[in-house]
Amino acid sequence: xxxxxxxxxxxxxxxxxxxxxxxxxxxxxxxxxxxxxxxxxxxxxxxxxxxxxxxxxxxxxxxxxxxxxxxxxxxxxxxxxxxxxxxxxxxxxxxxxxxxxxxxxxxxxxxxxxxxxxxxxxxxxxxxxxxxxxxxxxxxxxxxxxxxxxxxxxxxxxxxxxxxxxxxxxxxxxxxxxxxxxxxxxxxxxxxxxxxxxxxxxxxxxxxxxxxxxxxxxxxxxxxxxxxxxxxxxxxxxxxxxxxxxxxxxxxxxxxxxxxxxxxxxxxxxxxxxxxxxxxxxxxxxxxxxxxxxxxxxxxxxxxxxxxxxxxxxxxxxxxxxxxxxxxxxxxx
Numbered sequence: 001x002x003x004x005x006x007x008x009x010x011x012x013x014x015x016x017x018x019x020x021x022x023x024x025x026x027x028x029x030x031x032x033x034x035x036x037x038x039x040x041x042x043x044x045x046x047x048x049x050x051x052x053x054x055x056x057x058x059x060x061x062x063x064x065x066x067x068x069x070x071x072x073x074x075x076x077x078x079x080x081x082x083x084x085x086x087x088x089x090x091x092x093x094x095x096x097x098x099x100x101x102x103x104x105x106x107x108x109x110x111x112x113x114x115x116x117x118x119x120x121x122x123x124x125x126x127x128x129x130x131x132x133x134x135x136x137x138x139x140x141x142x143x144x145x146x147x148x149x150x151x152x153x154x155x156x157x158x159x160x161x162x163x164x165x166x167x168x169x170x171x172x173x174x175x176x177x178x179x180x181x182x183x184x185x186x187x188x189x190x191x192x193x194x195x196x197x198x199x200x201x202x203x204x205x206x207x208x209x210x211x212x213x214x215x216x217x218x219x220x221x222x223x224x225x226x227x228x229x230x231x232x233x234x235x236x237x238x239x240x241x242x243x244x245x246x247x248x249x250x251x252x253x254x255x256x257x258x259x260x261x262x263x264x265x266x267x268x269x270x271x272x273x274x275x276x277x278x279x280x281x282x283x284x285x286x287x288x289x290x291x292x293x294x295x296x297x298x299x300x301x302x303x304x305x306x307x308x309x310x311x312x313x314x315x316x317x318x319x320x321x322x323x324x325x326x327x328x329x330x331x332x333x
Contacts, residue, residue, distance in 0.1 A: 008104035013053035016317035029078035039124035042069035065102025071127030093131030139276035149174030206233030234258035302327025
């Protein structure tokens with residue numbers, strides 16, 4: 001029989017204040033679906049954009065759900081689901097449409113393709129912070145840019161969840177990560193995570209970053225730039241590339257217009273994680289890479305703060321928009 005669960009909804013676009021916790025019906029899983037009891041949620045910048053109506057697709061109002069990443073336990077499986085069983089620890093992420101399938105809730109039902117088994121040694125908070133960060137870094141750096149051992153990669157906005165994961169992904173394959181951050185306060189944390197050097201952009205902006213990269217690399221530049229910012233700094237940032245390098249843009253935190261760089265030859269990629277995880281083969285590769293790193297401890301998701309309970313979701317979103325944290329924000333249910 002269907003039951004109810006406390007669920008985060010919003011009925012209008014806006015700031016964190018539009019989020020509400022309400023009881024919603026939770027049906028039994030249909031064929032090909034899985035029911036989960038949620039233990040923790042991992043927050044992503046995309047969810048703030050979705051809530052504000054500035055994401056690449058719009059919420060379905062008047063009652064939209066929210067959220068991509070959760071960790072929990074399987075409570076029921078629908079007909080035809082054989083790869084998961086009741087009691088399995090799992091995490092979510094691939095292929096979720098937030099309006100109808102958002103995971104900010106105590107209980108959820110999702111397609112089995114959106115659910116992956118979580119290593120038994122990985123707790124719920126860690127699991128909720130893992131999928132989108134590491135698979136984005138893997139898909140962008142390895143599958144798209146072709147990052148190789150010995151290559152240097154410049155990671156902008158490196159204190160974000162994806163940025164901290166990218167440092168670890170680069171180190172795992174023997175590449176050399178250089179990190180940028182806006183203030184001196186986060187330098188030591190990024191160095192401890194494995195950054196070879198940390199460039200504090202401060203007032204110097206992209207021009208200053210490119211100049212410092214030139215100094216650190218003896219004038220050669222980096223083979224790959226992994227950029228979350230875009231905007232007017234896009235063109236001068238490309239000055240940090242070595243000839244023939246690749247610039248991968250996976251976010252657009254600066255909505256200002258960007259000019260194309262002219263220091264050819266170079267390759268520009270606009271990366272979206274759905275390009276990788278939208279296919280069964282892509283999900284298989286991404287999940288295998290993540291599972292290996294979590295199981296052997298090579299991947300250690302950086303969790304900036306843990307909030308308790310769904311009623312804290314507005315405060316968690318306010319912190320996310322402040323950019324005062326390093327790594328992921330997690331809400332424990």
